[in-house]
Amino acid sequence: MTGVLRSPRGVVSSAENTIARVISAAGCRDEEIASVVESSGPERVAEILVDEIVGRVDLPPVELDEEIVVQLWFTHGAKRIAHLVKAGSAGVTCEPGETREPHARIEQDLCEAVRAVFGPRGDGAAATRRLELRGSGTPQAFVQPPRAFWVTQRLLATMDDRDQIGLTELASRHGSDKWGIHRYTPHYQHHFEPLRDRPLTVLEIGVGGLSGGTTGYGAPDKGGGSLRMWKRYFPRALVYGMDIADKRALSEQRITVLRADQSNPVELHRVVEETGPLDIVIDDGSHRSEHVLTSFATLFPYVRDGGLYVIEDLQTSYWPRFGGNSEALDGPATSVGFLKSLVDGLNHEEILDSGARPPGAFDRHIKGLHFYHNIVFVEKGLNAEGGGPAWLRHPPRRRA
Ligand SMILES: C[S@@+](CC[C@H](N)C(=O)[O-])C[C@H]1O[C@@H](n2cnc3c(N)ncnc32)[C@H](O)[C@@H]1O
Numbered sequence: 001m002t003g004v005l006r007s008p009r010g011v012v013s014s015a016e017n018t019i020a021r022v023i024s025a026a027g028c029r030d031e032e033i034a035s036v037v038e039s040s041g042p043e044r045v046a047e048i049l050v051d052e053i054v055g056r057v058d059l060p061p062v063e064l065d066e067e068i069v070v071q072l073w074f075t076h077g078a079k080r081i082a083h084l085v086k087a088g089s090a091g092v093t094c095e096p097g098e099t100r101e102p103h104a105r106i107e108q109d110l111c112e113a114v115r116a117v118f119g120p121r122g123d124g125a126a127a128t129r130r131l132e133l134r135g136s137g138t139p140q141a142f143v144q145p146p147r148a149f150w151v152t153q154r155l156l157a158t159m160d161d162r163d164q165i166g167l168t169e170l171a172s173r174h175g176s177d178k179w180g181i182h183r184y185t186p187h188y189q190h191h192f193e194p195l196r197d198r199p200l201t202v203l204e205i206g207v208g209g210l211s212g213g214t215t216g217y218g219a220p221d222k223g224g225g226s227l228r229m230w231k232r233y234f235p236r237a238l239v240y241g242m243d244i245a246d247k248r249a250l251s252e253q254r255i256t257v258l259r260a261d262q263s264n265p266v267e268l269h270r271v272v273e274e275t276g277p278l279d280i281v282i283d284d285g286s287h288r289s290e291h292v293l294t295s296f297a298t299l300f301p302y303v304r305d306g307g308l309y310v311i312e313d314l315q316t317s318y319w320p321r322f323g324g325n326s327e328a329l330d331g332p333a334t335s336v337g338f339l340k341s342l343v344d345g346l347n348h349e350e351i352l353d354s355g356a357r358p359p360g361a362f363d364r365h366i367k368g369l370h371f372y373h374n375i376v377f378v379e380k381g382l383n384a385e386g387g388g389p390a391w392l393r394h395p396p397r398r399r400a
Contacts, residue, residue, distance in 0.1 A: 016238055016256055019048055023199045023236050026118035033111040037076060042110055046074045046081040047096070049110075049117055051253045054085060054094045056232065057158045058165070059151065064089050068151045071102035074110040075128075081110065087151045103148035105132040106155065116159050118236060121197045124160050131156075162235060167192070170232055175225040177208070184312060187372045191308060192233070192280070200237040201278050202230050203271070205262050205295060206285035207243040207250065217245050224250035224257065226284070231255055240275050244286070263291040268298040279307045287316040289323040292335045300362065300380070309378040311335060339376055342366055349387035352394075 018040045025036035037045050050072060067088040074081045082098045108116075109128035116124030133149055135141050141149075157163060167189045171179035179185040209223020210216065217223065227241045231254050241247065241257045251257045258274060260267035262285045272278070281299050283292055292311055300309055316322035317336035324334050331337040344351065345363040368379030387393070 016254075018044060019254060020199075020238055022048060022114060023118045023238075026114050026236075027120050027123070027199065030111060030115075033114050037111055037114065042074070042076040042079055043081055045114065046083065046110060048253065049074070049113055050083045050085070050094045052117055052235075053155065053158050054092050055253070056163075056235070057092055057154055058163055059087060059092060059154055064147055064151075068104075068148045069099055069102045070148075070152055070155060071099060071105040073105065073107040074113055075107065076110040080107075085155060101134070103134050103146070104152040106130075106152070113159065120236075121162050121164075126156075126160060164196075165232070167229070167233055170229045171226075174229040174232070176229050178226060178229070178312075182312070182374065184372075184375050187370075187375060187377070188310075191310075191370065191377050195279065195308075196234060198234075198236060198279070200234055200280060201240070201275055202234060202237050202280045202282070203240045203242065203275055203278050203299075204230065204282040204284060205242055206283070207241040207245075207247040207257060208284070209247070217243070220246050220249050223247055224255070226282075227255050227257070237279075238275075240271070242271050262286060262295045263288070265294060265298045268295060272299065272302045278303050280310070281308075282310045282312065284312045287313045287322050289317055289334045289338075291323075293333070293338055296338075296378075297361075300365075300378070303380045305381045307380045309380065311339075311376050311378075312374065314339075314374045314376060339369070339371075339378075342369055342378070346383060348383075349385070350393075 021036050022040065022045055025033045064087065067086055070085045070087070072083045072085060082096065083094055084097050084099060084102070085092060085094045107130040108126065112125060112128050116126070131152070133152060135146060136149070167185040168179045171185050178188065204226060207223045207227065208217060208225060209219060211219035211222045223243075224241065224247065227239050227250070230237065230239045237254070239255045241250070241255065242260045242262070243257065244259070244261045246259050247257045248259060256274070258271050260271050262268065262283070278299065281303060283295055285291065285295070296309065296311070303309055314336055317324045317334045318326045320326075325331055329337065330340055332341060341360065342362060344357055345360040345366060346369060348359060348363040351357055364383050365380060366378055367381035367383045370377040370379070
């Protein structure tokens with residue numbers, strides 16, 4: 001490995017680029033938010049916000065006897081940008097526009113709302129917000145608060161409090177097999193929680209979506225459950241998925257799906273040209289050992305220090321059908337055999353110059369390995385603490 005981090009160009013699409021700039025500005029001073037809002041266009045930024053709010057809002061499935069319409073007004077200087085959020089039994093939708101008699105009206109300065117939705121958790125404020133709830137002064141509302149109050153409260157909670165839903169719950173909601181068939185979500189949560197509030201770039205290999213029958217994972221409109229789960233879990237991340245099947249139609253705001261074969265380094269380099277440096281990589285693709293190793297060798301150099309590279313379904317390392325082996329357990333060609341060699345790499349500075357183990361390409365760049373049943377988390381970072389002192393490494397010389 002030539003350096004700690006390979007720096008690709010990172011040619012994200014212009015839509016993703018705008019979102020990335022809005023997310024970074026949301027953690028900065030007010031002037032920087034205002035400047036990004038101006039340069040991106042206040043209307044576009046309002047659209048991004050509403051899409052995000054509607055995607056995140058948690059309305060438990062309850063029967064609503066009428067559609068609830070909430071008017072959002074984002075103000076920016078003399079401008080007022082209007083969107084309607086509509087909640088019905090089938091879900092929540094949004095569209096630009098105004099209505100004369102919404103159930104509720106939320107008005108807020110656009111820049112303040114940007115910070116609330118995309119800034120670090122707890123940074124948001126509602127100093128400029130004005131809220132009108134239709135019928136709030138009526139005797140009926142005292143006896144039986146209308147459903148519209150509750151829908152509005154859920155919208156405000158989405159903007160301000162960032163309901164911190166756990167990964168197991170999110171995996172179940174979004175139909176990812178990371179919980180249920182596998183038990184990975186508690187491990188993910190343990191390692192990812194400290195990163196949750198950061199503006200990250202996440203790449204998952206393997207978009208999924210078994211369509212049943214003989215079509216396997218090929219259906220273009222199926223899958224993406226885990227990508228939507230990461231998007232919800234990391235409110236400030238850009239999430240990328242890549243798959244050998246063409247799943248690009250599953251792209252949406254903050255999710256970009258690319259087509260690439262994880263066994264082909266040229267295609268992997270092309271993926272990173274799009275994503276830029278990576279904070280998290282999750283390999284949930286073919287699970288063939290040789291593919292896992294190629295992807296790791298190609299992508300790990302692009303992971304930032306402090307980032308994580310996760311490999312799922314390590315059981316396949318023991319199964320010949322996936323290029324694994326249940327006999328030669330330390331063989332360097334299987335996923336787990338290779339990962340075991342990284343454990344020696346962690347302690348490379350302690351290995352005496354016996355020639356038993358040549359230096360490994362990743363020795364200085366892996367500072368932690370966390371193994372669980374069928375999954376490993378590889379922590380990127382400088383591993384150069386220095387070995388134990390010479391007087392302790394070698395037995396004392398015998399006096400003549
Ligand atoms: C287990 S599914 C992914 C599930 C998904 N990550 C989730 O948690 O919901 C595996 C995916 O890997 C993809 N895949 C298989 N071989 C691949 C390869 N060589 N390169 C990239 N993707 C591959 C399949 O098309 C399939 O969509």
